[in-house]
Amino acid sequence: MTTSGSRKERREAIRASLRVPLAALATDLRRVNADIHSSYGFDRHGRGTARLRVRRSVIRLKVVWRTLLAALMPAPAARFQVTFRSSRTAADRAEGRIARPLQIASCLLPAASRDRWAEEWRGELAVIRGRWRRLRWALSTLRGLVCQAYILRRSTRRSASSDEAITG
Amino acid sequence: MSSLRMTLATQMVLRSLLEKPAEKRYGLELCAEAGLQSGTVYPILTRLEQAGWVQSAWEDPEVHQSEGRPRRRYYTLSEEGAAQARQALAEISSRQARAIWARPRLQAERGQA
Numbered sequence: 001m002t003t004s005g006s007r008k009e010r011r012e013a014i015r016a017s018l019r020v021p022l023a024a025l026a027t028d029l030r031r032v033n034a035d036i037h038s039s040y041g042f043d044r045h046g047r048g049t050a051r052l053r054v055r056r057s058v059i060r061l062k063v064v065w066r067t068l069l070a071a072l073m074p075a076p077a078a079r080f081q082v083t084f085r086s087s088r089t090a091a092d093r094a095e096g097r098i099a100r101p102l103q104i105a106s107c108l109l110p111a112a113s114r115d116r117w118a119e120e121w122r123g124e125l126a127v128i129r130g131r132w133r134r135l136r137w138a139l140s141t142l143r144g145l146v147c148q149a150y151i152l153r154r155s156t157r158r159s160a161s162s163d164e165a166i167t168g
Numbered sequence: 169m170s171s172l173r174m175t176l177a178t179q180m181v182l183r184s185l186l187e188k189p190a191e192k193r194y195g196l197e198l199c200a201e202a203g204l205q206s207g208t209v210y211p212i213l214t215r216l217e218q219a220g221w222v223q224s225a226w227e228d229p230e231v232h233q234s235e236g237r238p239r240r241r242y243y244t245l246s247e248e249g250a251a252q253a254r255q256a257l258a259e260i261s262s263r264q265a266r267a268i269w270a271r272p273r274l275q276a277e278r279g280q281a
Binding site for chain 2: 090117
C-alpha cells in the first residue's frame, strides 16, 4: 500500500510537470482563438492563408494536448486514483489470499505442530514469485497435507500409547 | 530410528539431501532439487524427521528480519540419517542391479523349459 507521504509527493510532481504544458496550452489556445477571429474578417483570397494558420495552430495544440495528457496520466494508477502494487513484498505474498486456505487447512494437523507448519509454509510462499506458481504450490501442499496430517497424528497417537504403557 | 518405506520420491529427496549433506536446505529448495511437488516433499520430510534421519531448525532471525519475510525452516541430514540413507540407497541400487542381471537369466531358463 502507498503511504500518504508518497501520494502527496506524487501529486506535487504531477503539478510541477503540468505547469509548462498548461502555460503552453493557454498560449496556443489564445493564438488559435485569435486566428479564428482574424479569419472571419478575411476576404475570399485571404481565407486559405487563414485556414492554414488555424490548422497549424490546431496541430500545435494537439502536440500540447498530448504532452498534457502524458503529464496527466503517467500511469493508469494516477488516472483512476488506484494504488496498484507493481511488486509485492515478501510479507504481502506470505499473508496473501493464497496463504489463508493453507492456514485454515493446517487445522487438520495435530495442534502441537500446526503453527510450525503454517509458519513454514508462509515462509515458502514469501519466496515464490508469480501468483500462479504460488497457487500451484499451495494446491500441491494442500494435497499433501492430508498425508502429512495422517503421519503426524499417527506418531502422536503412538507416543501417547507408549506413554500410557509406561505409566501403566 | 525406524525403518522407512523407500518410495521413489523418498529416494529422490534423500539423494538431493545427500548431494550436500552438511548444507542446510529449505523445503522449496528441496522440491526444486528433487523435481517433486511440495505435496510430495513435505510428507516425506515429516517422515524423515520423525525417523530421525533429518533435523530441522528455524532460520536465524536476523536474516529473515533483514529480508522482511517470515522465517524459513531448514533441513539437514543427521549423521546417523546420512549413513542410513546411504546404506538404504546402496541396497536399493544393488537390488536393482541384481534384478537387471537376473532378468535375462530367468528369460533363458523359461525359454529352455
